[in-house]
Amino acid sequence: MRRRTTAVISTLALPAVAVSAYVQAPITFQVASATGECAVSWQAPGVTFQAQIPARNTAGPGMAFTGGSGQLNVNADVLPSDPAALAKVITMDVGATGGFTLQDRRGGKVEVSDLDAVLPLGDATFTVRSTAHPDRTRIPVVTDTSSTLDPKLTRIVPPQLAVHLTGLRAVITPEFAQVLNETFGPGTAKSGDAFGVCNGDVTTA
Numbered sequence: 001m002r003r004r005t006t007a008v009i010s011t012l013a014l015p016a017v018a019v020s021a022y023v024q025a026p027i028t029f030q031v032a033s034a035t036g037e038c039a040v041s042w043q044a045p046g047v048t049f050q051a052q053i054p055a056r057n058t059a060g061p062g063m064a065f066t067g068g069s070g071q072l073n074v075n076a077d078v079l080p081s082d083p084a085a086l087a088k089v090i091t092m093d094v095g096a097t098g099g100f101t102l103q104d105r106r107g108g109k110v111e112v113s114d115l116d117a118v119l120p121l122g123d124a125t126f127t128v129r130s131t132a133h134p135d136r137t138r139i140p141v142v143t144d145t146s147s148t149l150d151p152k153l154t155r156i157v158p159p160q161l162a163v164h165l166t167g168l169r170a171v172i173t174p175e176f177a178q179v180l181n182e183t184f185g186p187g188t189a190k191s192g193d194a195f196g197v198c199n200g201d202v203t204t205a
Contacts, residue, residue, distance in 0.1 A: 026091075027074040029161060029204035034068020034094045036165070036200030042172065044180070044188045052099045052113065065098035065115055065200070072161060072204050079159060087149040090163060092119040092202060099126060107131065108183045112141060119202075120147040120165060123173065132182040139179070142170035142195050154203070161204045168198040 040049055040061040055062030072092045080086040099113035110130040116138075117124040123140040147168035154162045172180075174191040181188050 025075055025077045027076065027079055029072040029074075029159075031068060031070045031072055031092070031094055032203050032205040034065070034070065034096050034200065034202045036065045036068075036096070036198055038063050038065075038170065038196045038198035040100070040196040042189070042193060042195045044184060046104045047102050047184055047188070048104070050101045050103070052101075053097070062196075063098055063100050065096040068094050068096035068202065070094040070116075072163070072202060079153075081153070083151055086151045086153075090120070090149055090151055090161075091122075092163070093117070094119060094202060102180070102184075104184050110179060110183050114138075117144070119200075120144060120149055120168065124170065128176070128179060130179050130183045133179065139175040140173040141176045143173055145169045145171055161202075163202045165198075165200045165202070168200070170195045170198060 037055040037058055039055070039058040040063065043049070049061045051063035053064040053066060055064045070093045072090065074086070074089050075091060076089045080089065093116070095114070095116045098115055099111070101112070102110040108131050110128065112126045112128050114127040115124060116126070121144050124142045124144065125138050126141045127136050127138050128141065129136045148166050150164040150166070152162050154160045172189055172191060172193045172195050177189040177191045177193070
């Protein structure tokens, strides 16, 4: 259940309207929508990539995510009115539809679906199934190593946020590297290999 938020409007410090929400940290918002696209740079000889939802704005291999939900937390007692300050205290746990399949000519296949990501820095877990491990298992597939948040307060009462995320650099986790090596052969991937760069948008209810 979302905590009750009291919005206080002040024009003393800024020429624009500033908003502060006095609650016990963190301030939690439900995610109304989350979308994103990733340009995929990782490749291995003989292994093909196919997105569940193709990216529209990405040259080369890419995938899209839609229909997101989850929570956005502002880790502060007061909701900052300055976007730069607000960006520093936002964390999100977002799930979305989308994924990809990797396959080689010998019949090896890895299916990756059902994103659940901790943003802006954290693991992105997926449900993974492979020819080496046919049972579906949720594991960390990539880790976010850098990104930039551009948040905006789109409604004052009750507060509503829109966050644009850019430059999220995803690298392969040890768990996913093991799946790839067991499926396609030793040396296919290693932990820390660059997987791709993602951008996204999250809005709160």
